[in-house]
Amino acid sequence: MVFDIHLHTRNYSGCSSIEAEDLVRRAEELGLDGIALTDHGIRWPEDRVEALREACGVHDLVIIPGQEITCYNGSWKREGDFLVFGVKESLGSGLSARELINLVHEQGGVVIAAHPYKRSRRGDTYYGVGDGMADLDVDCIEALHPEHDDAAIQKVRAFAESRGGIPLTGGSDAHELSMVGACTTLFHAPVTCEQDFVDALRKGKVTPRWAK
Ligand SMILES: [Zn+2]
Ligand SMILES: [Zn+2]
Numbered sequence: 001m002v003f004d005i006h007l008h009t010r011n012y013s014g015c016s017s018i019e020a021e022d023l024v025r026r027a028e029e030l031g032l033d034g035i036a037l038t039d040h041g042i043r044w045p046e047d048r049v050e051a052l053r054e055a056c057g058v059h060d061l062v063i064i065p066g067q068e069i070t071c072y073n074g075s076w077k078r079e080g081d082f083l084v085f086g087v088k089e090s091l092g093s094g095l096s097a098r099e100l101i102n103l104v105h106e107q108g109g110v111v112i113a114a115h116p117y118k119r120s121r122r123g124d125t126y127y128g129v130g131d132g133m134a135d136l137d138v139d140c141i142e143a144l145h146p147e148h149d150d151a152a153i154q155k156v157r158a159f160a161e162s163r164g165g166i167p168l169t170g171g172s173d174a175h176e177l178s179m180v181g182a183c184t185t186l187f188h189a190p191v192t193c194e195q196d197f198v199d200a201l202r203k204g205k206v207t208p209r210w211a212k
Contacts, residue, residue: 008039008174022177023180032181082113139202
């Protein structure tokens, strides 16, 4: 099953131009099996996901609510972005990476290091955690991302292998409709609900893919 697991909607991410209903229709047009909503610091409430499904008349597309969390260390230095799944409340942006990972693991969820080597606008730092991954117990790493060049992907692969094979994912991080599905994750297990999704990620039953 192919999912785009990194998506932003204007419903909850001010930086995105994507209306959630358009996102769902686009995902269906592309033939995706599922999507994950990863708005910044906010998890879509269950009833809103349900309303979205109903408004779009969706039956087959699996919609998983997650969130993307930007972490800061004690002195408000940015540590990077992380995708979180399997935690029921919205986590905002006040946590350090270590605090986030501990909290998510206590609740049975998974943490993916998002675009670890995506460069900042000035190009001198990363918006992702970069080499800081070495000090953190992330469950998966986002290898394929529109702003990861070959060197970034190689670095992620080498690090994941050096740790005995941390599972790798792909996601478009779409903030505009045309980017949806640019990078995706192939699930090698049936995923019909959030628990399946979290289990497959934790067990590494995933492969990153460019486009579908
Ligand atoms: Zn991000
Ligand atoms: Zn994002």
